[in-house]
Every structure is written in structure tokens, then in C-alpha cells.
Amino acid sequence: MSKNLLKLILEGEQLSTEQMASILATTPEEIEKQMAALREQKILLGWRPVLNPSFEEDQRVRAVIELRVSPDVSGGFDRIADRVSQFDQVESCYLMSGGYDLLVIVNADNLYKVANFVHNRLARIDGVLSTSTHFMLRAYKESGFAISQPEHPDRPAVSQ
Amino acid sequence: MDASRFLADHIVSLPKSGIRDFFAIVSQMKDAVSLGIGEPDFVTPFHIRDAAIMALERGHTSYTDNRGLIQLRREISKYVAENFAAEYDPETEIMTTVGVSEAMDGIMRAILNPGDKVIYHEPCYVSYAPSIKLCHAEAIPVETTAEDKFAINIDALRAAWQPGTKAVVLNFPTNPTGGTASKELLEAIAKFAIEKDLLVISDEIYSELTFEGVHTSIVSIPGMRERTIFLHGFSKAFAMTGFRVGYACGPAPIIDGLLKVHQYGILCAPIVSQEAAIEALKNGKPAMLEMREKYRERRDFIVRRFNELGLTCHSPRGSFYAFPNITRSGMSSMDFAKGLLQAERVAIVPGTAFGKCGEGFCRASFSTSYANIDEACRRIERYLKSLKV
Numbered sequence: 001m002s003k004n005l006l007k008l009i010l011e012g013e014q015l016s017t018e019q020m021a022s023i024l025a026t027t028p029e030e031i032e033k034q035m036a037a038l039r040e041q042k043i044l045l046g047w048r049p050v051l052n053p054s055f056e057e058d059q060r061v062r063a064v065i066e067l068r069v070s071p072d073v074s075g076g077f078d079r080i081a082d083r084v085s086q087f088d089q090v091e092s093c094y095l096m097s098g099g100y101d102l103l104v105i106v107n108a109d110n111l112y113k114v115a116n117f118v119h120n121r122l123a124r125i126d127g128v129l130s131t132s133t134h135f136m137l138r139a140y141k142e143s144g145f146a147i148s149q150p151e152h153p154d155r156p157a158v159s160q
Numbered sequence: 161m162d163a164s165r166f167l168a169d170h171i172v173s174l175p176k177s178g179i180r181d182f183f184a185i186v187s188q189m190k191d192a193v194s195l196g197i198g199e200p201d202f203v204t205p206f207h208i209r210d211a212a213i214m215a216l217e218r219g220h221t222s223y224t225d226n227r228g229l230i231q232l233r234r235e236i237s238k239y240v241a242e243n244f245a246a247e248y249d250p251e252t253e254i255m256t257t258v259g260v261s262e263a264m265d266g267i268m269r270a271i272l273n274p275g276d277k278v279i280y281h282e283p284c285y286v287s288y289a290p291s292i293k294l295c296h297a298e299a300i301p302v303e304t305t306a307e308d309k310f311a312i313n314i315d316a317l318r319a320a321w322q323p324g325t326k327a328v329v330l331n332f333p334t335n336p337t338g339g340t341a342s343k344e345l346l347e348a349i350a351k352f353a354i355e356k357d358l359l360v361i362s363d364e365i366y367s368e369l370t371f372e373g374v375h376t377s378i379v380s381i382p383g384m385r386e387r388t389i390f391l392h393g394f395s396k397a398f399a400m401t402g403f404r405v406g407y408a409c410g411p412a413p414i415i416d417g418l419l420k421v422h423q424y425g426i427l428c429a430p431i432v433s434q435e436a437a438i439e440a441l442k443n444g445k446p447a448m449l450e451m452r453e454k455y456r457e458r459r460d461f462i463v464r465r466f467n468e469l470g471l472t473c474h475s476p477r478g479s480f481y482a483f484p485n486i487t488r489s490g491m492s493s494m495d496f497a498k499g500l501l502q503a504e505r506v507a508i509v510p511g512t513a514f515g516k517c518g519e520g521f522c523r524a525s526f527s528t529s530y531a532n533i534d535e536a537c538r539r540i541e542r543y544l545k546s547l548k549v
Contacts, residue, residue: 158179159196159199
């Protein structure tokens with residue numbers, strides 16, 4: 001059941017609990033219960049609308065920061081990654097293969113706040129060897145939604 | 161001055177598609193929830209669109225061979241052999257057309273003399289009978305029923321035969337009913353066709369959208385390859401309706417006949433679309449399977465909802481159409497569909513648009529979002545309550 005629910009959620013349609021219950025042939029109460037279980041198991045972490053970054057209020061700045069770090073003897077990369085993830089500015093944090101170790105996506109009010117965050121916070125964490133910051137200039141696709149493409153032209157509402 | 165006097169008699173007597181009348185009403189209502197769409201709601205997978213873009217970038221803007229690009233015909237030959245158990249020579253037995261509709265029209269014009277008869281099963285796609293009548297031939301419908309899950313009844317088919325019958329048109333899975341044909345039924349039809357020396361024209365455009373079991377083509381039944389024209393295309397399986405590419409496979413002399421009609425009337429399918437079609441056949445299967453799974457899930461939902469509403473609906477084994485029985489409303493299909501549209505802004509297509517025996521049914525496409533299906537069903541429920549039935 002929760003597998004079907006997850007599949008339905010991931011399709012990306014904005015459905016109410018009642019609609020999901022109707023589609024999955026169950027009750028809204030059962031849907032709520034399954035959702036709670038998914039949250040409890042930390043499979044479903046939360047809900048967030050996907051906004052076009054160009055229209056976000058006060059034109060916030062997003063940056064991708066590559067961090068090279070020295071793994072901790074006891075906690076490996078986890079201790080530093082967990083610490084980096086605690087900052088509110090950090091949207092996402094991933095351990096990567098390749099030329100650097102952590103990929104950090106940061107969202108801040110302006111360029112200087114990102115610079116300050118990198119300079120005063122990230123770079124000063126014990127074990128961080130280097131940082132490389134890239135500012136995002138323009139979004140073309142956000143969480144699976146293409147931004148610049150026009151809507152589908154008029155499709156006939158009834159056809160053969 | 162009335163210019164209609166210049167029209168040919170058989171054109172004047174040919175009715176326009178019932179769907180067109182309905183479309184005219186729906187198109188005025190921007191807020192309608194439509195289950196009337198007869199095409200995939202998916203955009204063509206990008207790798208296929210990209211092939212079309214590449215074709216343009218490379219300056220592929222010319223005519224092609226009347227039969228279509230040989231690379232495409234080779235891919236079609238391979239695809240049909242792998243999926244329909246029939247082998248065709250790409251040089252002489254395959255013709256690329258502008259959709260299956262052109263292939264159907266061209267085949268009729270290639271084989272029919274005035275007065276010939278052609279059997280087809282109803283409810284069916286809107287073009288079959290007109291294509292036959294445009295050749296001054298006679299279209300003989302065989303009714304199919306919900307009891308048979310809209311598969312053809314072999315006894316009814318045999319009873320429909322008359323002297324002068326030249327061909328039988330099959331369309332499984334069927335638009336609008338979702339009916340399919342079992343291998344046993346196809347064998348019985350094949351036996352009948354051989355016995356009466358009939359050509360079978362098999363439109364299998366929805367074959368990939370078979371949800372349970374494997375689709376069997378009549379062309380794979382022994383003795384049928386030499387008397388079957390296999391029609392297929394890219395619109396439904398690969399969500400390529402706007403590309404307008406289809407194809408016909410069959411014995412060389414008949415494909416040669418089709419070539420004459422095609423070369424004088426059409427010349428060739430657009431080259432860009434043909435190149436996109438090559439990409440679809442080479443690499444389109446994963447996306448096609450994903451779309452099929454989504455149709456299957458939506459089918460299960462809409463069929464369950466219709467049955468809950470008392471609109472008895474069989475579960476279509478193929479296509480993306482549900483065909484619920486609306487007789488509990490006490491209304492004709494057309495009145496029900498028009499009433500629903502006016503009262504609740506939900507567009508479904510009256511079954512009679514697909515033949516007289518579609519009376520009592522409506523076609524509801526589940527090639528749309530869950531939210532649309534859910535909303536449409538809630539509105540239909542409200543409409544039925546307002547009718548106090």
C-alpha cells in the first residue's frame with residue numbers, strides 16, 4: 001500500500017488526501033496513516049512547492065559549493081557532513097565521488113551572505129581542506145520541471 | 161449562389177464525424193474537464209523529438225522515396241518481425257504513410273471497385289465506413305457487444321457476409337471500446353477469411369497498449385500473411401500523433417497498388433517525422449512501457465469509479481478508452497453526453513459517434529491526469545444524482 005502511495009506522490013500531481021484515497025481504493029484515514037508511517041520511517045521527509053528560482057521573492061542567490069575534506073578517524077565524512085547540513089543556508093548536502101568530497105547547495109539573501117558563509121563558516125570547520133564556490137546564474141529545469149519551455153499548444157479537447 | 165451544387169453526390173451524402181459536432185460544443189467551454197481526447201496526453205519522448213531536431217539541423221528537408229526512407233522500412237521490418245511474428249521485405253512489402261488513416265484510405269482505394277462490400281466491426285474508429293463509401297463501395301457493419309467485451313462474434317461475422325464481400329477490417333485493441341481479440345477468435349476469423357477468400361485489413365495501432373497478456377496479430381496465424389494488410393503507426397505507442405507517421409505491410413502487389421494511390425496523392429510522409437520514427441523504433445521501448453503502465457493504472461481507476469457510479473464498464477484489455485454503459489440515466493448517449501457537458505462541464509464522447517450500436521455507451525479516454533479523471537467522475541456522480549436515477 002505505502003509503495004503505491006509513494007508511486008502516486010512521486011508522479012507529481014497535486015492530489016488531495018481524498019483524491020489519493022479514491023485512486024487507491026481506500027479511505028482518507030488510511031492514506032493519513034500511511035503518510036504518517038512514511039514520515040516516521042524517514043522515507044517521506046516533507047513537502048515543499050517547487051518555485052521558479054527567477055520568481056523567488058527578493059531574488060535570492062543560490063550557489064553550489066564543492067568541499068574537499070579530511071575524513072575524521074571515528075566518524076569518516078559523516079561528522080563534517082552532518083555539521084554542514086545543520087546550517088539553515090544549506091539546502092542540500094551530498095557526499096560525492098570524484099575530485100571533491102561534499103557538494104553543498106546554499107541559498108542566501110545575496111552574494112555577500114554566501115561569501116560570508118563560505119569564508120566564516122564552511123572554510124573554518126576543522127577538517128575542511130578547500131572550497132570552490134559556483135553561483136547559479138539561471139535555472140532551466142528545477143526538480144524535474146522545465147522552466148523555459150512554453151506550454152503545450154492547444155490540444156483539441158475532443159478528438160477521434 | 162450555392163456552391164454546394166458542385167459537390168459529388170457521395171460526398172454530400174457522407175455525414176461528418178459525430179465527434180466533430182461534439183468538438184464544436186466543447187471547444188467553446190474553456191473550463192470543461194475533458195475525457196474526450198483520443199491521443200496520448202504525454203509529449204513525445206525527448207530522444208525522439210531530438211532525432212527530429214537533428215534531422216532539421218542536418219538539412220534533411222527533402223522528399224523521400226515514395227515508400228519512405230529505406231532505413232525506416234528496415235527498422236519497421238525488424239520491429240514487426242519481433243513483435244507481430246510476420247516478416248516483410250522492406251523493399252517491396254512495406255509502405256510508410258501519413259498515419260494509419262492515410263494507409264486505410266489508400267488501401268481501400270487500391271482494392272475496391274464500385275459496389276464491392278467490406279465488413280467491419282462497430283463501434284469503431286470513425287473513418288472506416290467513410291473510407292469504404294468514398295470508394296463507392298458498401299460498408300457492412302457487424303455489431304459487437306459489451307457481453308463479448310466488444311470482441312467480434314464469429315457467428316455475427318459469418319452472418320454478415322454477402323456475395324461481393326472483398327475484405328474485412330479489424331481493429332484490435334479497438335477505439336472506442338478497448339475490445340481485444342483472443343488468438344482463438346483470430347484463428348476463427350482467419351478460417352472464415354480463407355474460406356470466403358477475403359482480404360483482412362488489420363489496424364493494430366493500439367497493439368502496444370495491451371495491458372494483460374500478449375497482443376496477437378492475425379497476420380501471425382498460418383495462411384494469413386498472404387491475405388492480410390497490417391496497418392500500424394507511431395501515434396499511440398510512442399505518443400507521436402502530430403508527427404503523422406504510419407505504415408502498411410502486406411503482399412507486394414497490394415503494396416504496389418497502395419503506392420500508386422500514395423505517390424499521386426501524398427508523395428511521401430514528411431522526412432523529419434520519418435527520422436523521428438526511426439529513433440522511436442530503435443530506442444523508444446522503455447518510454448513506451450512506462451507510458452503503458454501509467455495508462456494501465458488510470459484504466460483501473462476509471463473503470464472502478466464508473467462501476468461504483470452504476471455505469472457498468474468492462475475493463476478494456478487494450479487502448480486508453482473506457483466505454484461505460486450509461487443506460488441507467490434513461491437517456492440516449494448523445495443526450496447524456498450533451499447534458500453532462502452543459503450541467504457539469506465534463507466532455508465524454510457519445511458512443512453513437514462510433515456507430516449505431518454505440519447507443520447506450522459513451523467513450524471516456526483515460527489518457528489524462530488522475531486529477532482530471534477524479535474530478536470528472538465526481539461531476540458525473542453529481543450529474544447522475546441530479547437526474548434522480
